[in-house]
Every structure is written in C-alpha cells, then in structure tokens.
Amino acid sequence: MxxxxxxxxxxxxxxxKEGVNHxxxxxxxxxxxxxLSIWFVVSVVSLAGADFATYHAWIxxxxxxxxxxxxxxxxxxHGALGVQxxxxxxxxxxxxxxxxxxxxxxxxxxxxxxxxxxxxxxxxAGG
Amino acid sequence: MAARARPLSPHLQVYRLPLVAIMSITHRIxxxxxxxxxxxxxxxxxxxxxxxxxxxxxxGFLGSWLGYLLLFGWSVAxxxxxxxxxxxxxxxxxxxxxxxxxRRANGIVLxxxxxxxxxxxxxxxxx
Numbered sequence: 001m002x003x004x005x006x007x008x009x010x011x012x013x014x015x016x017k018e019g020v021n022h023x024x025x026x027x028x029x030x031x032x033x034x035x036l037s038i039w040f041v042v043s044v045v046s047l048a049g050a051d052f053a054t055y056h057a058w059i060x061x062x063x064x065x066x067x068x069x070x071x072x073x074x075x076x077x078h079g080a081l082g083v084q085x086x087x088x089x090x091x092x093x094x095x096x097x098x099x100x101x102x103x104x105x106x107x108x109x110x111x112x113x114x115x116x117x118x119x120x121x122x123x124x125a126g127g
Numbered sequence: 128m129a130a131r132a133r134p135l136s137p138h139l140q141v142y143r144l145p146l147v148a149i150m151s152i153t154h155r156i157x158x159x160x161x162x163x164x165x166x167x168x169x170x171x172x173x174x175x176x177x178x179x180x181x182x183x184x185x186x187g188f189l190g191s192w193l194g195y196l197l198l199f200g201w202s203v204a205x206x207x208x209x210x211x212x213x214x215x216x217x218x219x220x221x222x223x224x225x226x227x228x229x230r231r232a233n234g235i236v237l238x239x240x241x242x243x244x245x246x247x248x249x250x251x252x253x254x
Contacts, residue, residue, distance in 0.1 A: 027219060030212055037209055041202070045250050049190070052179040059175065068172075079162035086159060111169040118169075118176035 022081060029078035036071045056122055065123040069116055076112035080105055147229050150236065154211045157204035164201045199248070206243040210236040 058064055083104050091097040174185035188194045214232045217223045223232055
C-alpha cells in the first residue's frame with residue numbers, strides 16, 4: 001500500500017490533457033444552440049396545428065432537415081453534459097451515481113438516434 | 128481526532144440567497160426540465176415518421192390542455208435557460224461579475240424571458 005497522498009502521486013505528471021473537455025463542449029454546444037433553438041421555436045410556432053402532409057413537406061426541405069439534425073445533435077449532447085453535472089453533484093453513492101450516469105447517457109443516445117432517424121426517414125423516404 | 132461540527136458558509140437554510148443565486152439554481156432546474164422535455168421532441172419527430180395516425184395522436188396530445196401546459200412551461204424554461212445561458216457565457220469570458228453588472232443582467236434576463244415567452248404565445252394565438 002502506498003503511503004503517499006493522491007496529490008503526491010500525481011504531482012509532476014502533468015495534466016491528463018482533457019480537463020476542460022466537458023466544460024468546453026458544453027459551451028460550444030450552448031453557442032450553437034442559441035440560433036438553433038430560436039429557429040426551432042419559430043418553426044414549431046409556424047407548424048402549430050399543421051397536418052401530416054404539411055409537416056412532411058416542411059421537414060423534407062433540405063435546410064430544415066439540416067437544422068433539425070444539428071439541433072438534435074446539439075440538444076442531446078448539451079443536455080447529457082448538463083444532466084451529468086447534476087448527477088455528479090447530487091448523487092453521493094458511488095454505485096448509484098455510476099449506474100445513473102450510464103443509464104442517462106444511453107437514454108440520451110437512444111433518443112438522439114431515434115430523433116435523427118425519424119427526421120431522415122421522412123426526408124429521404126417520404127415517411 | 129474527533130469530528131467536530133464545523134461552521135458552513137453560506138449555509139443554505141439560514142442564508143437568504145441573492146437573486147443571482149436563485150437564478151443560478153433556476154438555470155440548473157430549467158436545464159433539467161428541458162432535458163426531460165427532449166423526450167417530447169423525440170415523440171413528436173417519431174410520430175411524424177411512423178404514420179398519419181401516430182402524428183395525429185401526438186398533435187392531439189400537444190393540442191390538449193395538458194399539452195399546452197407542458198409547451199408553455201417548456202417555452203418559459205427554454206427562454207430563461209437561453210437568456211441566462213448567454214449571461215453565463217459572458218461570465219465564462221470574465222465579464223459581468225461586478226455587482227451593478229450582475230443586477231442589470233438579472234433584469235435583462237428576466238424581462239427578456241417574459242417578453243420572448245409572451246411574443247411566442249401571442250404568435251401562436253394569432254395564427
């Protein structure tokens with residue numbers, strides 16, 4: 001058993017070079033989501049009460065398909081990074097924390113892929 | 128070494144949170160709410176990809192009073208998180224920490240949230 005403190009053991013090794021990754025990605029996705037979320041709200045308002053055919057015609061426009069795919073990628077990544085911090089801050093039991101983080105990340109990935117497939121299917125196959 | 132109860136500061140139960148701190152925790156709460164709300168985004172896009180019947184079911188739910196209540200809550204949370212998030216980005220580059228700046232930003236964020244939410248729902252009703 002090492003008698004050295006955790007700090008003593010890592011001192012002098014340099015950083016892991018990924019310390020700011022989480023912070024930076026959260027900020028990058030946040031910046032991307034400023035215009036994307038405004039576009040999304042304007043779109044949803046313009047689509048309020050739209051029928052199936054109107055929705056299909058709208059989502060199949062290349063610009064809308066592109067922005068929706070980007071929104072999906074940014075929203076679910078930004079959301080997963082955010083919820084990760086909340087879980088890390090408030091779940092104190094290590095096992096529960098690990099399991100909840102895994103479940104949350106998998107759920108975010110599942111919803112993101114499902115949403116993207118739903119958009120692309122309508123765009124390319126007409127639904 | 129006996130563990131002695133040590134003073135904690137600021138202690139959440141006796142410390143009156145300043146507005147900027149309340150907005151900080153609200154940022155986290157709205158973020159969590161928005162993350163849960165992405166399930167609705169996936170359901171909406173999924174309904175649009177499955178069938179006219181599925182799309183009508185999702186539209187019907189969103190057009191119900193419960194759907195409108197969720198959408199209203201979502202719009203408030205989104206605008207607050209968006210406006211306060213932009214302020215966090217200013218903080219990230221080291222701007223806006225002085226007390227008068229922080230107070231002014233509080234006002235800008237809260238007024239923008241109300242104005243944007245009102246404008247959005249006026250646009251929905253006007254359609």
